[in-house]
Amino acid sequence: DQQVKQNSPSLSVQEGRISILNCDYTNSMFDYFLWYKKYPAEGPTFLISISSIKDKNEDGRFTVFLNKSAKHLSLHIVPSQPGDSAVYFCAASGISGTYKYIFGTGTRLKVLA
Amino acid sequence: DSGVTQTPKHLITATGQRVTLRCSPRSGDLSVYWYQQSLDQGLQFLIQYYNGEERAKGNILERFSAQQFPDLHSELNLSSLELGDSALYFCASSVAINTGELFFGEGSRLTVL
Numbered sequence: 251d252q253q254v255k256q257n258s259p260s261l262s263v264q265e266g267r268i269s270i271l272n273c274d275y276t277n278s279m280f281d282y283f284l285w286y287k288k289y290p291a292e293g294p295t296f297l298i299s300i301s302s303i304k305d306k307n308e309d310g311r312f313t314v315f316l317n318k319s320a321k322h323l324s325l326h327i328v329p330s331q332p333g334d335s336a337v338y339f340c341a342a343s344g345i346s347g348t349y350k351y352i353f354g355t356g357t358r359l360k361v362l363a
Numbered sequence: 364d365s366g367v368t369q370t371p372k373h374l375i376t377a378t379g380q381r382v383t384l385r386c387s388p389r390s391g392d393l394s395v396y397w398y399q400q401s402l403d404q405g406l407q408f409l410i411q412y413y414n415g416e417e418r419a420k421g422n423i424l425e426r427f428s429a430q431q432f433p434d435l436h437s438e439l440n441l442s443s444l445e446l447g448d449s450a451l452y453f454c455a456s457s458v459a460i461n462t463g464e465l466f467f468g469e470g471s472r473l474t475v476l
Contacts, residue, residue, distance in 0.1 A: 284464060292367060293453055293467035294406070319387075339406060341465075350419040351396065351455075351465055355405035 251276045254342050264362050269327040271357050273340035276321065280342035284351070285314060285325045288337045297338075298325070306331035330361045366390065369454050369468035377476055381442040384471045386454030388435055394418075395437040396465060397429055398458075401450040412437055413460050444475045 263269045271285075281302035286294035296351045300307040300314045300323070307314050313326045327334055337356045365387035376382055388395050397409040408421035412431035423429075426444075433439045441448060451472050455465040 276392040286467075291469075293367070293469045294465075295365070295467070296464040299464060301414075341406075350408050350411050350421060352408060357406070 252267050253280075254340060254352045255352040256338075256340060256357050258357050259355070260358040260360070261310075261329045262360045262362060265332055266329045267324075268344065269330045269334065269359055269361065270336050271277055271325040271340075273323045273325075273354055274321060275323075275342050277342070277344070277352075278302050278346040279350075282343045283314070283316060283323050284341045284343075285312075286341060286353075288339065288356070294339060295357075298363045328358075330359075335361050336342070348351075364450070364465040365468065367454060367456050367466050367468035369471050371454075371471055372469065373472050373474075375474045376444060376476065377411070378444055378446060380444050380475075381440065382444065382473065384439040384452050384454075384473075386439070386456075386468060387435045388437070388453030388454075391464050392456035392466070392476045393435065394460055395431055397423075397433070397439050398453040398455065399450045400453065400470075401447075406437050406453065410440070416469045418460060422439075441473070446475050449473055449475045 253270045284299040285297040288294040338358045341351045341353045343351045369383045393414045396411045398406040409423040411419040429439045451470045453470045457469045463466040
């Protein structure tokens with residue numbers, strides 16, 4: 251039972267354009283969401299998070315949008331840079347009972363120079 | 364450097380053997396999580412500890428076990444190893460149980476021959 255889904259295994263974007271990575275979840279008890287970036291041979295590194303009391307959180311070039319009614323979140327990267335090429339994972343957690351962070355399967359982003 | 368230390372970085376062993384992976388969390392972090400990543404797949408949650416106590420279990424096989432010690436380091440024991448256990452095993456830590464970001468180690472790559 252995949253509670254957190256990233257349906258696009260890969261995405262290619264031109265440098266300078268917007269990258270949009272999507273994530274869907276099924277468990278309505280999730281109320282905290284995170285995005286991680288992973289380079290080969292390294293551990294995932296935290297990018298940005300959002301609590302369910304918000305619908306948007308911004309940090310520099312990275313913005314996460316949360317649509318609770320659709321159980322959908324997205325990560326926007328503007329402008330995209332070649333160094334952003336990596337695998338991006340979304341994760342979800344729940345304060346009220348589910349103590350674990352559940353990760354999606356990841357989306358491989360390639361930013362073309 | 365995330366502050367999470369995992370040893371060993373690489374491990375090659377034979378089927379039927381037993382190995383122990385070790386994780387030292389960031390200073391001050393009470394919660395430790397173990398994840399498995401097989402062949403460019405997503406991060407599969409295995410188990411979580413908080414201040415020495417098991418708090419959540421994921422798809423962890425009965426052949427696998429873990430514990431968190433009083434000094435907060437954690438060990439993941441994998442026994443009766445099979446070829447399919449070959450994977451990257453990540454440890455992550457956080458201050459709280461289910462909110463805030465997870466900090467990941469660089470992973471332990473296990474190869475079972």
